[in-house]
Amino acid sequence: MKISSKGEYALRALIALGRKEEELVQIKDISKETLVSSQYLEQILLHLKSHGYVISKRGVNGGYKLKEAPERIVIGKVIRDLEGPLAPMSCVSITSYEYCPLEDQGCMLKPLWALIRDEVADLLDHTTLQDLLDRNINKKRSDRK
Amino acid sequence: MKISSKGEYALRALIALGRKEEELVQIKDISKETLVSSQYLEQILLHLKSHGYVISKRGVNGGYKLKEAPERIVIGKVIRDLEGPLAPMSCVSITSYEYCPLEDQGCMLKPLWALIRDEVADLLDHTTLQDLLDRNINKKRSDRK
DNA sequence: TAGAAAGTCGACTAACTTAATCAAGTTACT
DNA sequence: AGTAACTTGATTAAGTTAGTCGACTTTCTA
Incomplete structure (x- = not known):
């Protein structure tokens, strides 16, 4: 009856983004707050993006933010x-x-x-x-x- | 959030035994009722036995039954x-x-x-x-x- | 416009769990 | 003695989990 770490980590990431509401947050900052490695977060954030939960901006000063309230x-x-x-x-x-x-x-x-x-x-x-x-x-x- | 087949099959076996209340039931009969292979049931019944849910009798006309009501x-x-x-x-x-x-x-x-x-x-x-x-x-x- | 910062994407892998299967027993009834 | 039936431990094939790696693309800034 377990929740997998993928689901848990995805929710942690959404919470981290939700706390910043509108700002772009970089993977490494999400990583600090969620205690999930940047590399694994990367994968999870891509899933969240493909399902329409977050949007991203590339390049310098890029990052992620929630797509919806x-x-x-x-x-x-x-x-x-x-x-x-x-x-x-x-x-x-x-x-x-x-x-x-x-x-x-x-x-x-x-x-x-x-x-x-x-x-x-x-x-x-x-x-x-x-x-x-x-x-x-x-x-x-x-x-x- | 899944229940594993081991847990599911164990409960199926207990139900099969519960329906017969006091009689000894052989693995192959439990297998017919639960649709679980005899060989896998064997393993599961041993777990149930080691945890004190069922008792077994060996030899001809042997089988399993519930240990408690x-x-x-x-x-x-x-x-x-x-x-x-x-x-x-x-x-x-x-x-x-x-x-x-x-x-x-x-x-x-x-x-x-x-x-x-x-x-x-x-x-x-x-x-x-x-x-x-x-x-x-x-x-x-x-x-x- | 070069270079660095930052996200993208796909392949790969090691460890673990699940779901069995197998073979060689031991026990007990007839 | 023979056989039905449970016992035990080893083995295995497939799938999932939890990452890791490396090459790439985009975008900002100096």
């Missing part, structure tokens, strides 16, 4: 884009469902996995980068009304 | 025993915590991981094998009162 960046989407489905098993994944023959005979595990998927997805899909920056990750969730 | 087998414990901590990051793991230097500077991600850990652990630690057999996995959780 932090309140429009949804953590669940970032994690799915960077490391794949949130569901614990593909038989309960909305975004990448795979058939399992046990479904036909009334699998007794599927409802459990579905519940986990729902809880995790609900939480991450209702948390934005701004929530992280505000340290506002409790409450405010759909099923707690 | 299904209502005493907690799914969270099975998963932790078979595939490790439930926490999405080791910095929020109760059972296998590991220090992360970002903690000292107020990591903004840790509260999120902690919340996920709490939700998943709460769910799995309040679900027993009997609940799975009864298809009774909703409600009845501590934070829903």
Whole structure:
């Protein structure tokens, strides 16, 4: 049930950029703040760029910044884009469902996995980068009304 | 955020045994029901045995059965025993915590991981094998009162 | 306009994990 | 004695993770 370091590091980078809001931040500065090597960050930032989360400027005084406002960046989407489905098993994944023959005979595990998927997805899909920056990750969730 | 097939298969095997309650069930019969190869099941059943979930009888007419009643087998414990901590990051793991230097500077991600850990652990630690057999996995959780 | 700063891109790799498979046992029933 | 059945440890093939490397392109500035 782990989050991979790629997802973790991507979120660290987004947080670092979110704290500077509009300025360009260079990889080596992001590296200092996130404790991730420049070379690995480079790879991760390219992924973030290709998925439309950040924009970059090359050359002297270049760097990265967020493409959208932090309140429009949804953590669940970032994690799915960077490391794949949130569901614990593909038989309960909305975004990448795979058939399992046990479904036909009334699998007794599927409802459990579905519940986990729902809880995790609900939480991450209702948390934005701004929530992280505000340290506002409790409450405010759909099923707690 | 995946459950490994080892954990999934172990739970399938426990369910198969739980349905027979007291009889000895042979690996090849568990294999038919769970759709897991006999040879891989063999390995998994040994793990389940070493962790005290099942007992076996060798020789002709041997097989496996549950060591305890299904209502005493907690799914969270099975998963932790078979595939490790439930926490999405080791910095929020109760059972296998590991220090992360970002903690000292107020990591903004840790509260999120902690919340996920709490939700998943709460769910799995309040679900027993009997609940799975009864298809009774909703409600009845501590934070829903 | 040369040179340095900074991002880009693709290939590569070492270590680890997963998911098995295999072979050679040991035990116990008939 | 024979065979069904569990036991154990070694091995392996494939995939993933977490990087590393090197050559390249763009852009600013002196």
